[in-house]
Amino acid sequence: MIKEENFEIAEPKASSLIHSIRSFGYDLSTAIADIIDNSITARAKNIWIDFNWNGQDSWISIKDDGIGMNEEELINSMILGSKNPLEERAKNDLGRFGLGLKTATFSQCKKLTVITKSSNDDVYERCWDLDYITKTAQWRLLKKGSDLVNHETLNNLENGTVVIWEKLDRIIDQEVEVEDNRAHDVFLNNAAAVKKHLAMVFHRFLEGPNNIKIWFNNRLLEPWNPFAIAIQATELLTIEPLFVNRKRIEVRPYVLPHHSKLTTQEHEKLAGINGWNAHQGFYVYRNKRMLVAGDWLGLGFQKEEHYKLARILIDIPNDLDEEWSIDVKKSKARPPHNLRQDLKRIAKITRERASNIYRHRGKIVSRNIDMDFTYVWEQSLKHGKYSYQINREHTLIKSLMKNVSIKSDLSALLKLLEETIPIPTIIMNYSEQPDNLKGPFEDAPPKELITVLERNIDSLLKQGNNLNEIKQRLLHMEPFDLYPELVVSCCEAKLEV
Incomplete structure (x- = not known):
């Protein structure tokens, strides 16, 4: 047991600490997401976020229809470190330290007002104003805060909470005028970035039959699912x-x-x-x-x-x-x-x-068929350097090489093509705009693809393959593997003939 004379209370200075916690490293998007966590933990079904432009007096509000708080709970929520991170929490609790509301807010602004009501209870309000704390050097929690939002904003809700941010000194210049179009554009761009971030972070809450609805400047937020689960090819x-x-x-x-x-x-x-x-x-x-x-x-x-x-x-x-x-x-x-x-x-x-x-441009090579996949180009490594050669075993190339009259000319042409591949240009274009390169026969008329496909079928027939074997080989040959339906229809057409 420590004797009373062996310790003394060393409370942190209010004005110093409150400004220190402004540097936790939030950006605007992560800060607002932290406020949304509280709304979800409070079992809100609707959350309304509004960015309101008024020059240096611009403000942001986050309202929800969650369970709200009584007066004691509101005061406790405004205290720094109101929760012990080591305590066991409810499964749906998205908080941890009891700091999020305050640290997130003060990373972006200097005035926080919270208005709340729970079922069958009065409306309560509390406010932290950093300028006032600095002036008084005391943890003075104000009972009245913003004049922008009054208690009537919760009248249409049985219960809920409104968080208001003012003095947005980390978001906009505090000397900016309402008519400053450039500053207004920056404000709107910040809002757009927040909107995208929330659509990503909370997408699983926004999806499904019992989803939460987030309204951003009166428009319903659409979820962004990074896994493309609705697309069949995923x-x-x-x-x-x-x-x-x-x-x-x-x-x-x-x-x-x-x-x-x-x-x-x-x-x-x-x-x-x-x-x-x-x-x-x-x-x-x-x-x-x-x-x-x-x-x-x-x-x-x-x-x-x-x-x-x-x-x-x-x-x-x-x-x-x-x-x-x-x-x-x-x-x-x-x-x-x-x-x-x-x-x-x-x-x-x-x-x-x-x-x-x-x-391989999205192709799926079957693991159940032992047939090798046929590429037009092959890569080799010699003396630490890569080079690329046209596959001489490809159906059309192999067929043409049997023609003695053009064999030497064809060999020379293939070698010329291999030695003059514009690799630096390809690498540069692919690194700068990887998704703008055209795929095989992507823009070509269907007739051109059918012509090339039929020539391959004819060559394989001359080599003694039956049409079923030919179909399987073409389905494992680029670029025809990208067009399986066309392969099947062309082979069936040959069978009918």
């Missing part, structure tokens, strides 16, 4: 359960379709906020809430173009926060040491499959 590899401290974690590896399998709209949407390359990797969710949006989690992998189709979902419960090193902003996570090898293994398998889909 591959879900083996789902794996992993365990930490006997608690289950589920890992679901997805390989997205090659862009040739997507519409332009689908491809643009799946690029997400930061583009295809940036969104590859693991997606870590805690209680359906996305924490990490595409990261290889320090497992030794780099984000590279040919792995961009690999996206892996990890579901963790909220009682493994410490093991996963979840930060206050809920925007970073690191896997426990005993999971790293399993996650590496899953990542390698998913990356390999994604690379195959990417390199």
Whole structure:
């Protein structure tokens, strides 16, 4: 037992601490997402977010129809560190430290007002004003805050909460005028970025029959699902359960379709906020809430173009926060040491499959047929240098090479083509605009493809193959593997003849 004279209370200075916690590293999107967490934990079914432009007096509000708070609960929620992160929490609780409301708010503005009511109770209001705390040097929680939103805003709700941000000094210049169009555009662009971020982070809450609705400036927010589960060509590899401290974690590896399998709209949407390359990797969710949006989690992998189709979902419960090193902003996570090898293994398998889909333009090569796949071009490595040759065993090439009269000319032509491939230009174009390169016969009239296909069928017939064998070979030969229905119809037409 420590004697009373052996210690003294050393309270932090209000004005110093309140300004220190403004530097937790939030951006506007992660800050607002942290406020939304509170609304979801409060079982809200509707959340309304409004960005209101008024120059230096602009403000942001987040309202929900959750269970609300009584006066004691409201005061407690305004206290810094109102929750112990070591305490056991409800399964649906998206918080941890009891800091989110305050740290998220003060990272963006200097005035926070919360108005709330629970069923069969009065409306209560409290406000933190950083300028007032600095002036008084005391933790003075005001009973009256914003004049912009009054208690009547909750009249049409049985219960709910409104969070109002004012003095947006980290978002807009505090000297800006209402008529400043450039500043207004920046404000609107910030709102658009927040909207995209929320559509991504909370997509699993926005989807499904019992979904939550988020209204952004009076428009319903559409979810952004990074795994394209509604698209048939998306591959879900083996789902794996992993365990930490006997608690289950589920890992679901997805390989997205090659862009040739997507519409332009689908491809643009799946690029997400930061583009295809940036969104590859693991997606870590805690209680359906996305924490990490595409990261290889320090497992030794780099984000590279040919792995961009690999996206892996990890579901963790909220009682493994410490093991996963979840930060206050809920925007970073690191896997426990005993999971790293399993996650590496899953990542390698998913990356390999994604690379195959990417390199082969979306073709799926059957594993049940022993027939080799036939490529037009072959790669070789000699003295540490790569080169590319036309496959002399390809059906048409092989047929032409048998013609003695043109054999030498054809050989010379093939060699000339191989030695003059514009590799630097191809590499430059592919690195700058990888999705703008034309696929095989992508823009050609169908007649041209049919002509080339029929010439191959004729060559294979001359080599003594029957039409069933020819069909199987063509389905495993580029570029005809991309057009299976046409292969079948052309072979059947030959059979009828």
